Amino acid sequence: MHKRVQVNTTINGEPAEFLCEPRQSLLECLRDIVGLTGTKEGCNDGNCGACTVILDGRIVTSCLVLGVEAEGAEITTIEGIARGNKLHPLQQSFLENAALQCGICTPGFIIAAKALFDENPHPNEHEVRAWLANNLCRCTGYDKIVRAIMQAADMNVEEVKA
Amino acid sequence: MSTQYTVLGTRPIRHDGADKVTGRALYGADIHLAGLLHGFVLRSPHAHARIVRIDTSKAEALPGVKAVVTAADLPEAGDRIVDLGEGETPLSYIRGNVLAAGKVLYQGHAVAGVAAVSAHVAEEAAGLIEVDYEVLPCVLTAPDAMKEGAPILHEDLVTKELGEKTGQVSNVADHFRFSLGDLKAGFDQADVIVERTFDTATVHQGYIEPHTCTVLWNNDGRVQVWCSTQGAFVVRDTTACILDLPVSRVKVTPMEIGGGFGGKIPVYLEPTAALLSKKSGRPVKLTMSRRDVFEASGPTPGSHITVKIGATRDGKFVAGEASLAYEAGAYPGAMVGPGAMCILAAYDIPNVTVDGYDVVVNKPSTAAYRAPGATNAAFATETVVDEIAEKLGIDPLELRLKNAAVEGTRRADGVKFRRIGCVEVIEAMKNSEHYKTPLEGPNRGRGVAIGYWFNAGLPSSCTISVSADGGVNLVEGSTDIGGTRTSIAMQAAEVLGIPVEKVQPTVADTDSVGFTGVTGGSRTTFATGMAAHDAAQDVMRQLKERAALLWEVDASAVEAQHGVFRSNGHSITFQELAEKLDATGGPVIGRAAVNPKGVGGSFSGVIVDVEVDPETGKTTILRFTSIQDAGKAIHPAYVEGQMQGGSAQGIGWALNEEYYMSAAGTMMNSSLLDYRMPTSLDLPMIETIIVEVPNPGHPFGVRGVGEANIVPPPGAIANAIYHAAGVRMERLPMNPPAVMEAIWQKSSSQPS
Numbered sequence: 025m026h027k028r029v030q031v032n033t034t035i036n037g038e039p040a041e042f043l044c045e046p047r048q049s050l051l052e053c054l055r056d057i058v059g060l061t062g063t064k065e066g067c068n069d070g071n072c073g074a075c076t077v078i079l080d081g082r083i084v085t086s087c088l089v090l091g092v093e094a095e096g097a098e099i100t101t102i103e104g105i106a107r108g109n110k111l112h113p114l115q116q117s118f119l120e121n122a123a124l125q126c127g128i129c130t131p132g133f134i135i136a137a138k139a140l141f142d143e144n145p146h147p148n149e150h151e152v153r154a155w156l157a158n159n160l161c162r163c164t165g166y167d168k169i170v171r172a173i174m175q176a177a178d179m180n181v182e183e184v185k186a
Numbered sequence: 187m188s189t190q191y192t193v194l195g196t197r198p199i200r201h202d203g204a205d206k207v208t209g210r211a212l213y214g215a216d217i218h219l220a221g222l223l224h225g226f227v228l229r230s231p232h233a234h235a236r237i238v239r240i241d242t243s244k245a246e247a248l249p250g251v252k253a254v255v256t257a258a259d260l261p262e263a264g265d266r267i268v269d270l271g272e273g274e275t276p277l278s279y280i281r282g283n284v285l286a287a288g289k290v291l292y293q294g295h296a297v298a299g300v301a302a303v304s305a306h307v308a309e310e311a312a313g314l315i316e317v318d319y320e321v322l323p324c325v326l327t328a329p330d331a332m333k334e335g336a337p338i339l340h341e342d343l344v345t346k347e348l349g350e351k352t353g354q355v356s357n358v359a360d361h362f363r364f365s366l367g368d369l370k371a372g373f374d375q376a377d378v379i380v381e382r383t384f385d386t387a388t389v390h391q392g393y394i395e396p397h398t399c400t401v402l403w404n405n406d407g408r409v410q411v412w413c414s415t416q417g418a419f420v421v422r423d424t425t426a427c428i429l430d431l432p433v434s435r436v437k438v439t440p441m442e443i444g445g446g447f448g449g450k451i452p453v454y455l456e457p458t459a460a461l462l463s464k465k466s467g468r469p470v471k472l473t474m475s476r477r478d479v480f481e482a483s484g485p486t487p488g489s490h491i492t493v494k495i496g497a498t499r500d501g502k503f504v505a506g507e508a509s510l511a512y513e514a515g516a517y518p519g520a521m522v523g524p525g526a527m528c529i530l531a532a533y534d535i536p537n538v539t540v541d542g543y544d545v546v547v548n549k550p551s552t553a554a555y556r557a558p559g560a561t562n563a564a565f566a567t568e569t570v571v572d573e574i575a576e577k578l579g580i581d582p583l584e585l586r587l588k589n590a591a592v593e594g595t596r597r598a599d600g601v602k603f604r605r606i607g608c609v610e611v612i613e614a615m616k617n618s619e620h621y622k623t624p625l626e627g628p629n630r631g632r633g634v635a636i637g638y639w640f641n642a643g644l645p646s647s648c649t650i651s652v653s654a655d656g657g658v659n660l661v662e663g664s665t666d667i668g669g670t671r672t673s674i675a676m677q678a679a680e681v682l683g684i685p686v687e688k689v690q691p692t693v694a695d696t697d698s699v700g701f702t703g704v705t706g707g708s709r710t711t712f713a714t715g716m717a718a719h720d721a722a723q724d725v726m727r728q729l730k731e732r733a734a735l736l737w738e739v740d741a742s743a744v745e746a747q748h749g750v751f752r753s754n755g756h757s758i759t760f761q762e763l764a765e766k767l768d769a770t771g772g773p774v775i776g777r778a779a780v781n782p783k784g785v786g787g788s789f790s791g792v793i794v795d796v797e798v799d800p801e802t803g804k805t806t807i808l809r810f811t812s813i814q815d816a817g818k819a820i821h822p823a824y825v826e827g828q829m830q831g832g833s834a835q836g837i838g839w840a841l842n843e844e845y846y847m848s849a850a851g852t853m854m855n856s857s858l859l860d861y862r863m864p865t866s867l868d869l870p871m872i873e874t875i876i877v878e879v880p881n882p883g884h885p886f887g888v889r890g891v892g893e894a895n896i897v898p899p900p901g902a903i904a905n906a907i908y909h910a911a912g913v914r915m916e917r918l919p920m921n922p923p924a925v926m927e928a929i930w931q932k933s934s935s936q937p938s
Contacts, residue, residue, distance in 0.1 A: 047306060061216035062209015064444070066394040067476040071858035074394055102209035115207040119199045122823035125668035125831060127206035128213060128395040128444025149871075156866040160858060162392045162445050163668060164827055165834030166866040 033094045035060070036104025044091040050084075051075045053091035054101060062102040062131050066160070073159030076132040077101050083139040085158070102131035105138060113179040114138060114172070123172035125163035132159050137173045146177050192748065193680040194886060197823045200672040201691055206442070213442045214398040214414025215473050222400070223252055223301040225462055225472040226308035227455070228315050229482055230290035230297055233326075233548040233851025234337060235319035237288060237297070244314040245300055250307040253465035254315070255458060256298045257287035261430040270424050271417065271644075271704060272451070272519065279517040281428050283551050284457050290319070291339055291516035292550050293852045294481030296454075301462035301470045324548035324851035327385075328490045328511035331357040331547045339516065339546045359518030360544040364526060364598035372505025372537025376496025380573045384566045386900075386918040387844030388488040388513065391555045392835070392863050395444020396479045401459035402469040409460050411438045415453075416446040416665055417704030422696045424453040429460055439695040440665045443705075447835070448554030451704050452484050480856035484553025485845060487512040487520045489562040493529070493570045501580045503589045506535040506598075510563060511543040515551040520544045524640075525559025527599045528897070529567055531638045532608055532789065533589045538598040548851045554706060556832060557639040557893035561839060561900060565918060568635035568901025573914065582634050582905070583616045591638075601640075607815030607879030607889075608789045612636060614877050615791045620811040630797045630808065631910030637897025640787040641890040642707025647700025648717035650678060650689075650725050650776040654768075656761025657688040658725070663702030664714040666693055668831075668892075669824040673711040674718045676820050677886060681722035683749035684760050700779050708788065708890030711820055712881075717778045719885050725776030729763055732770040736763075784883015788894035790814040792833070792902035798911040803926035805841055805907055811873040817881040817889030829895045830872040836899025838864045844919050 028043040035058065042057045051068070054060045054077070063086060066074035070088040077086045078100040105112040114134050117123070124130045133156065140147060140155045147155065152173050153166070161169060205211035242254040263277040270280070281287070286295045298315050302308035323337040330336060336357055345352045346360045373379060399413035399421075409431065415421045418440040426433040443450060455472040462470040474483065489512045496505040508529045512520035526542040555561075575582040590608040597603070615621055615634060625632045648662045660678055664670055675689040682689070702714065726746055733751040734741040736758070744753045749760040767774055791813040797806045812829040819825040842862040846855040855861050880887025904915045913928035 045304075045306070055215075056218075059218070060209070061212070061218075064213065064395070065215065065473075066396070066444075067858045069476065069857055069859070072394055072476075102207075106208055111204070111207065115204075118207050119203040122197070122200075122669070122827055124203075124206055125824075125827055126393070126395070126443060126445040127202075127211060128393075128442075130206055131209050134207060153866040158865075160394060160863060160865065162394055162447070162835070162863065163831045165830035165864075165872050166869055167830045167872045168823075168827060170866065170871070 029092050031091055031095050034098045036100060046090065046092050048091045049087050050089040050091050050094050051086040054086060060101050060103050064128050064131060073132045073136065074129050076135045076159065078135060078139055083136055102135055105134060113176045117172040117176035121168050121172035121175060123164065123168040129159060129161045133161065133169055141177065149174065191680055193676045193686050194818065194820050195822060197821060198672060198686050200669045201675060202666060202671055211442045213395060213444050217400050217412045217441060219400065219402065219469040221468045223303065223466055223468050223470045224305040224308050225299055225301045225459060225470050226305060226312045227296045227458065227472065228298040228312040229478065230286065230293060230295040232290060232319055232321050233293045233324035234322040235290050236322060237286065237290060238318040238320050240298065241316040242298060245311040248307065248311045248314060250303040251300060251311045252468065253301045253462045254298060255461045255465065257285040259461050260285055260428060260457065268427055270427065271420050275519065277427060280424065283517060284428060284454065292548050294478065294550060296458065296482065299458040299462055301466050325357065326547055326549060326847055326851055327488065328513045328543065328545040328547065331545050332511065332543065339548065343518065343546065357546045358543055359514065359546060362542050364540040365538065366596065366598045367537035369505055369507060369537050369539045373496045375498060375504045377499040378574055378577050379494065379496040380570045381492065381494035382570055382916060383492040384916050386489045386562045386565060388485050388549060389839050389843045390480060390485040390861065391447035391449035393445025393447060393449060396474040396476060397450065397454055397483055398473040399455045399459050400469055400471040401456060401463050403460055403464040407435060409436045411436065411456050412441055413438065413456060414443045414450060415440055416443065416450045416706050418663065418665065418696050419701055420451060420704055421453055421456055425456045425460060428457040437695055437697045440693060443665050443667055446667055447556045448558055448706055449484055451706055452553050454483060476858060477856045480861060481853055482550055484551055486555035486558060487514065487552045489513065491562060491566040493566040495570050495574060497574050497578065499578065501578050501585050501588050503533055503535045505537040506530045507539050509541045511545055512559065513547045513549060513552065514544050515549045516546060517551045518544055518546055520552055521554060521558035525563040527597065527640065528560040528638050529563035531597050532591055532636050534591050534595040540598050556835060556896045560637060560639050560897045561836065564635065564637040564897045565900040565904060568898065569904050569914065572905040583612055586636055587612050605879065605882055606787055606789060607877055610877050610879050611789045611791045611813050611815050614813050614875050615793055618793060618811055618875060620793045620809060620873065625795050629800055629910050630795060631906045631908065632793065632795050633902040633904065633906030633909060634791065634793050635898035635901035635905060636789060636791045637894055638787060638789050639708065639894040639897055641712065641785050642709040643713055643782045643785045644703030644707065644709055645779065645781040646702045646714040646717040647779045648714065648721040650721045652725060652764050652767060652774040654765050656684065656764040657690060658682065660689050660691045660718060661694045661699050662691060662714050662718065663694055663699040664710045665705045667705055668827065669821060670710045673820045673824060674715050677715045678718040678722040681719055681726060682760065683746060708892035712884055712888045712890040713780060713782050715888055716782050716884055717780045720778030720780060721776040724778060725774060728774045728776065732767065733758055733763055735770050736766065782883065784881065786817050786881025786883055786889040788815050788889045788891060790894040790898055792898040794902045794906050796903060796906040796910055798907055798925060800911065800929065803922035803929065805920065805925060807837060807870055810870060811875065812895050813875040813877060814891060814895050815877040815879050815889060816891045817884065818878055818887035819876050820888060822876060825876055825891050826874040828891045829874045832893065832895030833872050833899055834864050834869055836896045837869065837903065840900035840903040840918060840920055842919050842921055
């Protein structure tokens with residue numbers, strides 16, 4: 025057993041501290057220690073994007089970040105996207121466009137798309153596809169995901185960036 | 187047929203949608219129980235070896251380790267033969283794949299399991315288990331495994347030859363044959379004969395969620411399982427069988443599932459986790475790493491296929507011959523039967539012989555993958571058909587139309603088609619905007635192909651209980667992989683005459699719903715939908731009786747339409763009647779259990795435009811249209827989604843995906859970086875055309891749409907590559923090196 029370290033972070037706008045072993049990934053910490061299981065493990069080596077979270081404004085695959093590296097960081101996960109009872113426009117658009125089938129990759133896609141909007145609120149199809157190239161989906165062929173993101177981009181910019 | 191439906195054909199938001207876009211939905215690995223231990227499975231580094239000795243003592247001594255198990259902890263299988271939904275199989279094979287006994291048969295084969303206070307400790311402990319192996323020569327492809335003198339995987343595997351046990355031990359578990367008419371006489375009538383041999387690589391279903399389960403062997407002897415599976419009842423029955431428990435002692439709760447495509451039907455982890463739980467007295471979670479998923483779950487067979495078709499000058503197919511050797515992996519049971527049933531099924535050919543070989547090799551035991559066996563087969567057939575069209579100077583779709591299977595056509599495996607939509611699919615391809623738009627530009631080509639999958643029936647159960655507010659709760663047993671809660675609820679809503687939002691569907695555990703087969707075989711919207719339809723009818727029958735009671739009329743005099751019951755000037759809405767259930771006899775619960783025989787097979791087609799870079803051999807998909815007969819599209823957006831998803835998988839299979847094996851039988855690309863599935867950047871939008879030729883075997887005409895769409899893409903892309911680059915591809919994947927090699931061979935200027 026390794027000695028645990030206290031890590032102080034802000035997760036989805038709330039202060040959050042947790043104890044973890046130095047070898048534990050941020051993905052493990054979020055899922056197994058903090059209890060936020062919306063962030064998914066697909067490969068644990070950074071290649072599928074299912075564990076994508078926003079860390080200090082950048083998207084990262086949380087399986088490649090150590091929990092201890094999150095000290096002092098602001099983290100946004102899929103659980104922090106909706107505003108109260110109101111879904112984020114991306115979430116609503118994913119539902120309306122049938123952009124998920126099994127849904128395991130969906131949190132990663134929504135987080136990645138949110139980060140895209142933060143940089144580029146009106147991406148074209150190619151920009152969307154290029155941005156999402158690190159998020160694998162095996163069910164949809166991406167068609168409806170790309171459409172859902174394009175449709176969300178047409179919504180109120182303030183709402184999308186919120 | 188122009189039946190007017192209120193609910194069917196609309197596109198409501200799925201009932202589990204909000205949970206799945208907010209991260210609230212609980213998937214296989216998302217369960218956390220008090221006292222939970224984490225497990226790790228030690229796997230073989232060798233493709234073929236005898237296990238000489240296993241010493242687990244050092245692992246057991248590591249602080250934090252609570253249990254270690256090996257095959258010695260499993261009950262003996264003896265010579266029991268079991269049928270767990272995939273046909274009759276020796277239990278020793280299923281048990282042997284869960285934990286290796288005596289020999290390991292592929293790299294990744296499970297050897298021991300460890301449970302500890304954390305996954306890291308469990309992994310550390312597994313590294314302390316000493317296993318001495320006597321490494322044996324391995325064999326990796328069907329043609330090699332069929333050779334005289336090939337390394338033998340199973341010393342007790344006696345070859346079955348055309349239905350008879352031969353007494354001879356080999357790697358060929360089974361050789362079977364389908365025949366129709368007189369093959370020689372057929373080929374004698376042919377003016378053109380094309381014959382080609384094809385090889386396809388092992389590919390993986392590639393679901394994003396790894397296999398995972400959590401098991402608690404309770405103090406009362408009950409075993410509870412929470413897992414990611416396509417079939418909770420298969421997990422229950424298999425786990426009980428391997429552990430030699432009555433099925434009623436095992437309860438399986440299917441968590442949300444992160445993709446399956448056939449690969450989450452077999453059981454890999456649950457018996458091991460159960461034993462670890464029994465030994466430790468605590469719940470145990472076992473999750474595969476991505477590498478484990480590639481090396482130790484069930485990919486789909488690589489294959490070696492020859493197809494020969496003869497046609498008359500005017501384009502009528504007169505004879506067809508096919509031979510399929512499929513790699514089963516470590517244990518018999520390659521999906522060669524389905525492949526052989528489908529390989530020439532799209533065409534009406536009077537003289538046919540199809541030979542199938544089920545061959546074991548030192549690779550993971552294969553599993554189903556979306557229309558299992560049919561995609562390999564159609565790649566071969568559709569390439570040969572394209573070449574015949576070219577030789578005869580006939581449009582490739584006209585040639586297919588001329589020979590298309592229709593109602594009454596007999597397949598070589600004996601089945602006579604009922605109403606099918608093969609002609610309608612080809613007509614829709616011909617009439618599509620895509621096919622009518624000429625393709626221009628250098629190095630570009632268009633390919634077409636069609637495909638068939640027969641779909642499955644299997645039992646399904648459903649109950650519907652009516653609430654006082656006029657809503658209903660629908661309980662069913664089909665894991666929802668792509669929106670089937672909603673496509674099933676829609677069928678109930680249509681019968682009940684209420685909005686689908688008033689139907690609350692729940693996928694239940696094995697204690698709470700009647701037996702339900704796997705979510706597979708494109709059967710869920712068909713069979714569980716039929717159970718929902720029948721259960722809703724049962725509700726309506728009882729509600730009519732209640733209305734009759736209120737009005738003092740005979741129940742047969744009560745009619746219902748769009749949620750209103752009427753008789754003799756009386757009328758009452760579904761909701762008003764629901765309020766009066768207690769006063770008229772108590773709750774109303776409808777139930778149905780079905781095992782439908784009216785399965786309707788599905789045909790699909792693909793039109794694809796590609797550009798082949800003559801310098802690199804890279805193929806780019808420019809435009810792609812998928813066409814499929816849904817029978818009836820209950821939820822058209824989800825039908826399109828199935829077609830687009832199957833197309834994307836077919837494109838990956840065609841162009842990139844393969845198990846890249848070393849000579850020693852180790853997989854060299856077992857990560858999602860090196861096993862290259864299509865990304866968003868690799869694909870265009872995927873156009874869809876839904877054809878609806880109702881299946882007479884379903885009350886709404888449903889056929890099932892999950893699978894047939896993956897069948898034609900590799901053949902269509904191969905044909906497009908031919909028309910772009912002039913080379914006939916005879917292997918999958920058609921990756922840049924393979925296409926380059928073919929181009930060089932053609933120009934006979936291969937650099938030295």
